[in-house]
Amino acid sequence: MNNRIHNFSAGPSTLPTSVVQEMQENLLSYQGSGMSVMEMSHRGDLFMEIIEEARTRIRRLYGLSDAYDVLFVHGGASLQFAMVPMNFIGEGESADYIETGTWSTKAITEVRIQNKGVRVVASSGDREFTYIPEAFDFSPEARFVHITTNNTIRGTQWHALPETDGVPLIADMSSDILSRPVDMDRFGMIYGGAQKNMGPSGTAVVILRKDFVERIPQALPTMLSYRTYVEKESMFNTPATFPIYAISLVTKWLEETMGGLAAMEAVNRRKASKLYGVIDEDDFYEGTAEKNDRSLMNATFRLRQRELEPVFVKQSLEAGFAGLKGHKSVGGLRASIYNAVSEASVDVLCDFMDAFRRKHR
Numbered sequence: 319m320n321n322r323i324h325n326f327s328a329g330p331s332t333l334p335t336s337v338v339q340e341m342q343e344n345l346l347s348y349q350g351s352g353m354s355v356m357e358m359s360h361r362g363d364l365f366m367e368i369i370e371e372a373r374t375r376i377r378r379l380y381g382l383s384d385a386y387d388v389l390f391v392h393g394g395a396s397l398q399f400a401m402v403p404m405n406f407i408g409e410g411e412s413a414d415y416i417e418t419g420t421w422s423t424k425a426i427t428e429v430r431i432q433n434k435g436v437r438v439v440a441s442s443g444d445r446e447f448t449y450i451p452e453a454f455d456f457s458p459e460a461r462f463v464h465i466t467t468n469n470t471i472r473g474t475q476w477h478a479l480p481e482t483d484g485v486p487l488i489a490d491m492s493s494d495i496l497s498r499p500v501d502m503d504r505f506g507m508i509y510g511g512a513q514k515n516m517g518p519s520g521t522a523v524v525i526l527r528k529d530f531v532e533r534i535p536q537a538l539p540t541m542l543s544y545r546t547y548v549e550k551e552s553m554f555n556t557p558a559t560f561p562i563y564a565i566s567l568v569t570k571w572l573e574e575t576m577g578g579l580a581a582m583e584a585v586n587r588r589k590a591s592k593l594y595g596v597i598d599e600d601d602f603y604e605g606t607a608e609k610n611d612r613s614l615m616n617a618t619f620r621l622r623q624r625e626l627e628p629v630f631v632k633q634s635l636e637a638g639f640a641g642l643k644g645h646k647s648v649g650g651l652r653a654s655i656y657n658a659v660s661e662a663s664v665d666v667l668c669d670f671m672d673a674f675r676r677k678h679r
């Protein structure tokens with residue numbers, strides 16, 4: 319028995335209950351050490367094992383070859399928006415960016431702030447970022463193509479990667495990292511804040527191809543150079559120890575309880591299809607993203623009777639749900655169904671939405 323609610327928050331978001339319980343059991347004394355992970359040296363054997371386990375499990379889950387490094391970088395995904403151009407776009411070079419919503423726009427802004435070369439080769443801004451573009455005007459000279467694989471606010475997701483003619487992709491995967499297998503060969507780098515699919519906020523996970531490290535200029539501030547994280551194994555300074563501990567447990571849960579990323583994706587697909595099934599049943603609810611581009615992680619929707627949306631939010635809170643209000647910039651409703659949101663919670667939400675419809679139709 320526990321007093322957990324059905325948590326559909328967009329991030330920070332729910333963690334697997336078994337993981338939270340394991341952290342609770344070890345909070346006073348991690349493995350008989352008499353201290354919690356928060357209280358121990360990041361250079362001691364116990365923490366070194368934890369960070370190694372987190373790295374190894376991410377490597378195994380994605381099937382990474384030796385060509386990739388797994389890094390833990392402070393500053394969340396937003397710092398990577400700035401570090402990516404700083405590290406990988408040199409004098410006279412440029413990168414292609416695809417704009418699919420708020421977070422990709424922010425990534426583009428960070429390139430412009432640094433006066434680095436950037437071309438926005440496609441944007442879905444013409445229709446309020448409700449779809450994933452299909453036509454691009456890539457440059458063969460681009461250092462990389464940047465995409466946001468899942469658009470947390472607008473509820474769209476790339477279901478197939480854009481064809482870039484050999485130019486490597488860099489992807490912000492903050493809201494769908496570790497939710498499905500990916501073809502890593504296409505990527506020079508992927509990154510994501512921990513706080514949706516991996517653990518509490520406080521670190522970003524960066525998976526970086528080794529040949530990208532060679533491009534990094536020497537004259538960068540130490541903490542803003544990915545080379546530092548590679549050479550010092552993410553331990554140049556004190557890493558975010560507790561979030562990394564949580565990542566080690568979440569990735570263990572992914573491997574040992576859920577059965578890996580292909581199995582996790584199958585569950586995620588089932589959850590999403592149940593939820594979109596309820597949304598699409600008639601015109602009481604309206605999905606906001608184009609059907610083919612709908613996210614498996616963040617289902618965004620509205621009520622045809624807009625005035626009922628605050629009622630929906632209020633009653634959902636009373637019924638034991640959290641996080642169903644849409645992002646403040648777009649309004650409406652959103653159910654984030656990340657890896658750790660159980661299928662049982664989605665079933666309960668579907669029942670609540672059915673009942674709400676029957677009552678208010």
Ligand SMILES: Cc1ncc(COP(=O)(O)O)c(C=O)c1O
Nearest residue numbers: 394395396421470490492493511
């Ligand atoms: C797709 C995406 N990218 C970036 C961010 C920003 O992440 P952080 O808060 O780790 O900087 C978010 C946060 O919600 C996000 O959803």
